[in-house]
Every structure is written in C-alpha cells, then in structure tokens.
Amino acid sequence: MPPQTRGTALRHRLAELRGPDVPAKALDARALAALAANPGCRRRAILDGAGVDKTALAGALGAPSAFGQSQFALTRGNAFEAKVKADGGAELLRLVREHLDPGAEPAERATAVPDLSAIGPEGRTARTALALREAAAATEPAEDGESSQGGQGGGWVLLDHPMLALEVAGSPAFLEPDAVVVHPDGSWTVVEIKSFPMLDGSADPAKVGAAARQAAVYVLALEEVAARLDPAPRVRHDVLLVCPKDFSNLPTASAVDVRKQRAVTARQLARLTRVQDIADALPEGTCFAPGLPAEQLTAAVEAVPATYAPECLSACELAFHCRQRSRAADEVTALGRAVRAELGGLATVEDVLSAARGESGDAADPAVAALRRAAALRAEALGVPCP
Structure with a gap:
C-alpha cells in the first residue's frame, strides 16, 4: 500500500476510534513530554494518537481527573x-x-x-x-x-x-x-x-x-x-x-x-510503538467516544494495555482509572517504577509477600533473597517469629 494511502487509512481508523463526529484533541508538547516519559504505555499512545479527549473519557469512566490548570x-x-x-x-x-x-x-x-x-x-x-x-x-x-x-x-x-x-x-x-x-x-x-x-x-x-x-x-x-x-x-x-x-x-x-531532556525525549519517542500497530491489534468496533455506555468504554480502554506508575497522577488524565485497575489487579507497578525494577519477575503484591514468607520463589534470585532477608529483619525487630 502506498504511503499516502496508508496515511489516509490510518486517519480513518483513528477517527473511528475517536467516535463519529467527535473532534480530535490536539496533542501538545506538555502531553508529548508526558508520553515520552512513559513510552511503554500503549493506552496513552493510541488515545493521544487518535486525539481522544482523555478528560471527558475519564469522567465517563467514573474516575474524573483533577489534572490541568485552573x-x-x-x-x-x-x-x-x-x-x-x-x-x-x-x-x-x-x-x-x-x-x-x-x-x-x-x-x-x-x-x-x-x-x-x-x-x-x-x-x-x-x-x-x-x-x-x-x-x-x-x-x-x-x-x-x-x-x-x-x-x-x-x-x-x-x-x-x-x-x-x-x-x-x-x-x-x-x-x-x-x-x-x-x-x-x-x-x-x-x-x-x-x-x-x-x-x-x-x-x-x-x-x-x-x-x-x-x-x-x-x-x-x-x-x-x-x-x-x-x-x-x-x-x-x-x-x-x-x-x-x-x-x-x-x-x-x-x-x-535542555540538551539532556532533548536526548532523553528523542530516545523515548523513538521507542514508542507505532499507532498503526496498536490500532491494528484492537478488536473490531472499538471506540473511545465519551458518550458511549460506561461498560462499553471500560471494555474499549481495557483492550489496550497500560503501564501505570504513580508519576502518571501528575501527567495523565486517565491516571485515577489506571490506578484503580492496577490496585484491583494487585500489580506492583502501583508502588512505583523504582520498586518495580527492584522486584524483578515478581509482578503482583501477593507474589512479593509469598516470596518474602518463603512460600514461593527461587532462593538464588537476588530479589527473593533480599525480600526474605528483609522479612527476617522485620521479625527480629518486632520480636515475632520469622515467617
């Protein structure tokens, strides 16, 4: 398919995702900098790429955002x-x-x-x-x-x-x-x-x-x-x-x-998955129009994986919704990127607690060993039996 035809097809696809007769919201530099700071979040990439009004979407999902200027x-x-x-x-x-x-x-x-x-x-x-x-x-x-x-x-x-x-x-x-x-x-x-x-x-x-x-x-x-x-x-x-x-x-x-910020932003933007690839992976009929029923909107949003971190609360209108979902799924990402990086392959809070108690995990894994050592020190400080 010629590049011009592909571009036209992508614009039509993004308009379908945004909803009929819903005007596109322009992607400004503030949003672009926030997107570059979290390049692994496909949800934000497709919503920003399609020009979806995330403030209206968050309100329709029942998790209104306090993000923005007065x-x-x-x-x-x-x-x-x-x-x-x-x-x-x-x-x-x-x-x-x-x-x-x-x-x-x-x-x-x-x-x-x-x-x-x-x-x-x-x-x-x-x-x-x-x-x-x-x-x-x-x-x-x-x-x-x-x-x-x-x-x-x-x-x-x-x-x-x-x-x-x-x-x-x-x-x-x-x-x-x-x-x-x-x-x-x-x-x-x-x-x-x-x-x-x-x-x-x-x-x-x-x-x-x-x-x-x-x-x-x-x-x-x-x-x-x-x-x-x-x-x-x-x-x-x-x-x-x-x-x-x-x-x-x-x-x-x-x-x-801004040389450092420019280099980081350029590198992060280059890592972003192409909007076309994300759109092609979505189920047929997916639409993010804020006027749709909450159940349908929730299903559409959940069809795109998100990478939530507490830093999103100051940069993304959907942060409260993503935080609710992250907590409901018991994901360690809700604790912050630094904690998530230290925990290696332990993806949920229950996995972390189980590894700390010695019920699961490989003792040779540095993250598991550190958790068990921390649990032993806590038990010793509180004078309780070590789990």
Whole structure:
C-alpha cells in the first residue's frame, strides 16, 4: 500500500476510534513530554494518537481527573504572556539578548514579526516553515563572506505562537511554542513563558524541569525544520524561560540547557510503538467516544494495555482509572517504577509477600533473597517469629 494511502487509512481508523463526529484533541508538547516519559504505555499512545479527549473519557469512566490548570491560572498566564510580547517583543528580545546572546546588536523591537495565520494546523505549519526560511535567507552570507545585510545579520525576528510538526509513533503532532526568536546571526531560540514566579532568581525545580521537558519537544520539532534548509540554521539548546519576578508581574528570565531532556525525549519517542500497530491489534468496533455506555468504554480502554506508575497522577488524565485497575489487579507497578525494577519477575503484591514468607520463589534470585532477608529483619525487630 502506498504511503499516502496508508496515511489516509490510518486517519480513518483513528477517527473511528475517536467516535463519529467527535473532534480530535490536539496533542501538545506538555502531553508529548508526558508520553515520552512513559513510552511503554500503549493506552496513552493510541488515545493521544487518535486525539481522544482523555478528560471527558475519564469522567465517563467514573474516575474524573483533577489534572490541568485552573481558569484563573490560564487567565493570569495569558495576561503575563501578552505583557512580555508587547511593543513588538521589545522586552522579550532584551531578555533573549541579555541571557543568550550578549554580543548581538540590541533591538528596541523585532525587525519582523511575521503573520503566521493560516487555515488549519497544516497551513500554519507551512506558514511557520516559510517564515523561518525567509529569516534564514536574510542572514545567508554574501559572496564576500559578509551577511546579506552588511555584516550585521538579518536583525531580530519574533515568531509569535508558531506551529511546528513532529512525527510521533507514525502520526503527526502539531506543536505551538510560546515564541521562537531568530537571532541576527541566524540561529533559532525557543522561548517558554510561564506564570510561576522566579524568587530571588530561581524557580521551583519541579516546574522548571517540566518546562525544560516541554521545551525539548519544541527544540526537536524545530530541528526538523532546520534540517530541511541548506545551510541548516543552528537551533540553540539553551532555551529562554521567562517568568514573573518575585511577587510582581515584571518579567525576568533564565537560560535553561535542555540538551539532556532533548536526548532523553528523542530516545523515548523513538521507542514508542507505532499507532498503526496498536490500532491494528484492537478488536473490531472499538471506540473511545465519551458518550458511549460506561461498560462499553471500560471494555474499549481495557483492550489496550497500560503501564501505570504513580508519576502518571501528575501527567495523565486517565491516571485515577489506571490506578484503580492496577490496585484491583494487585500489580506492583502501583508502588512505583523504582520498586518495580527492584522486584524483578515478581509482578503482583501477593507474589512479593509469598516470596518474602518463603512460600514461593527461587532462593538464588537476588530479589527473593533480599525480600526474605528483609522479612527476617522485620521479625527480629518486632520480636515475632520469622515467617
């Protein structure tokens, strides 16, 4: 089957899984980073690939999720972002130059702020690629070795909410960073604008880590655009994180090196099973439309294996449902990935307890030996007979 025909067949199949007349939910960088952090979860891969609204699905399954931002946080974040980008991005460019490119020429505002509006995500992606190509052409060296603008580069270019595409498990994901800045030397920088504060020059490490993983996804997508140009512009691995300063609404920034997050995300995304393979393995008639009866939805969701871990609670809308099922099945994954890795082939809590009591398991197995040693120490500490 030709690639174009396969792509059309996959889109039809994913639409069937999503449900008739159910619009697809876009896969954003936040979800993509969470998916990359748990590449073994086929359930999340197919639901995200099909564009299923997991929040609505979780509610229909009787396990509503508390995952997501409040309306107040969204409103505050949008207002802060508008302040940062005001006046042609003057303040944003000042922060980029100060933290990432102090040797570049200063700019009161961007030389260009391209119009990236177009019909649909595909059109916006193409328009973004064109704007980046035009910015790269403006800084191409002339025959005498100087840039096309007298050695001063093409000036600062600000792309406000560009659209990038990244293939994930054989299906395209459209991503929208807060901004991409083209430096006078032609290099590209991803800008992440967050509403959590930087207190005394530092922010919550957990929130900074989440922002870095999200920005790494944008860097990967931007590198694919750069690879199609000749010569390929440099995509900087130091992204700019812009946050409110202390308890004010004044913007401050910090450079964040995302090389590690980029490498991990690229490796994990490459490990994802192709969405086509997961869809082909599902029973005929499987559908995840939230309007279906709970029993039918439960059967559809359970037809796809999940890899639950407590970390899912902060990253996936279906985490409460998967946790209930994991506990009901007595799976050790509910105790965390680190514990699961230490237990080797012991897959259930009952298997672990049985091995600790000496009722099952190979004594030569390091995990079994450690469990029996722990059980003996516990019995000795409590003064009870050793099981």
